[in-house]
Amino acid sequence: MTQAVYQRTAAVSLDELTPFPGNAKRGDVDLILSSLRRNGQYRALVVREIENGPLVILAGNHTAQALAMHGSGACDFTVTVKGEERPCGVCQNEPWDPSARCEVVTCDDDTARRINLVDNRSSEKGTYDRDALTDLLSYLDDDYAGSGYTDADVQILIAPPPSLDELADTYGDPEADDFWPVLKFKVSPEDRDAFYGLTINCPNPNDDAARFSWLLDRARVAAEAEATAAATVPGQS
Numbered sequence: 001m002t003q004a005v006y007q008r009t010a011a012v013s014l015d016e017l018t019p020f021p022g023n024a025k026r027g028d029v030d031l032i033l034s035s036l037r038r039n040g041q042y043r044a045l046v047v048r049e050i051e052n053g054p055l056v057i058l059a060g061n062h063t064a065q066a067l068a069m070h071g072s073g074a075c076d077f078t079v080t081v082k083g084e085e086r087p088c089g090v091c092q093n094e095p096w097d098p099s100a101r102c103e104v105v106t107c108d109d110d111t112a113r114r115i116n117l118v119d120n121r122s123s124e125k126g127t128y129d130r131d132a133l134t135d136l137l138s139y140l141d142d143d144y145a146g147s148g149y150t151d152a153d154v155q156i157l158i159a160p161p162p163s164l165d166e167l168a169d170t171y172g173d174p175e176a177d178d179f180w181p182v183l184k185f186k187v188s189p190e191d192r193d194a195f196y197g198l199t200i201n202c203p204n205p206n207d208d209a210a211r212f213s214w215l216l217d218r219a220r221v222a223a224e225a226e227a228t229a230a231a232t233v234p235g236q237s
């Protein structure tokens with residue numbers, strides 16, 4: 001047995017589920033619970049069945065945590081959508097024993113680890129089509145509950161990019177040297193001390209770039225002097 005093999009879909013009591021040992025992801029359980037209440041459990045957990053062993057959650061560990069956070073019994077969450085009152089998507093406002101809809105699979109240990117890792121990784125590796133995202137959000141009529149977005153998130157998304165004039169107001173007009181190359185490198189403490197020692201007479205000592213320029217001028221003069229001296233050494237002219 002190598003790859004995951006689907007066995008069945010079942011509602012499983014949370015008591016019978018074991019979190020994936022060493023799951024590295026720290027999910028946003030509050031956000032997931034708000035989605036579950038608003039949308040219901042739209043996706044099954046993926047759990048691994050081991051002979052004579054526990055049902056281990058490969059994917060959906062934080063959904064299980066959110067369901068546990070809801071707790072047993074009825075809650076009084078309701079939401080009004082277009083004039084219609086809807087109950088909590090987890091408990092339907094009725095007595096509820098914590099459970100989750102699970103797809104049960106069998107697989108080997110290596111595949112189990114890979115599924116747990118890639119399920120977490122694949123969602124964070126994706127990117128967004130910003131226009132498509134803004135479009136989708138615009139259909140929600142400013143009610144972002146259960147979408148994972150807040151009013152503030154959406155404001156940032158739909159805010160038009162600042163104009164060049166606005167940027168200039170905020171940051172000032174660009175200076176000629178804004179686009180100059182930046183040198184950045186590590187040096188030993190001895191070289192750093194030597195740099196500041198050799199440039200101590202620079203007329204603008206508070207500016208490392210001025211010190212560097214000043215040092216280059218000195219090096220240029222020294223190189224020219226060396227070339228002149230070499231040219232005047234008897235027998236070499």
Ligand SMILES: [Zn+2]
Nearest residue numbers: 075088090091
């Ligand atoms: Zn509820």
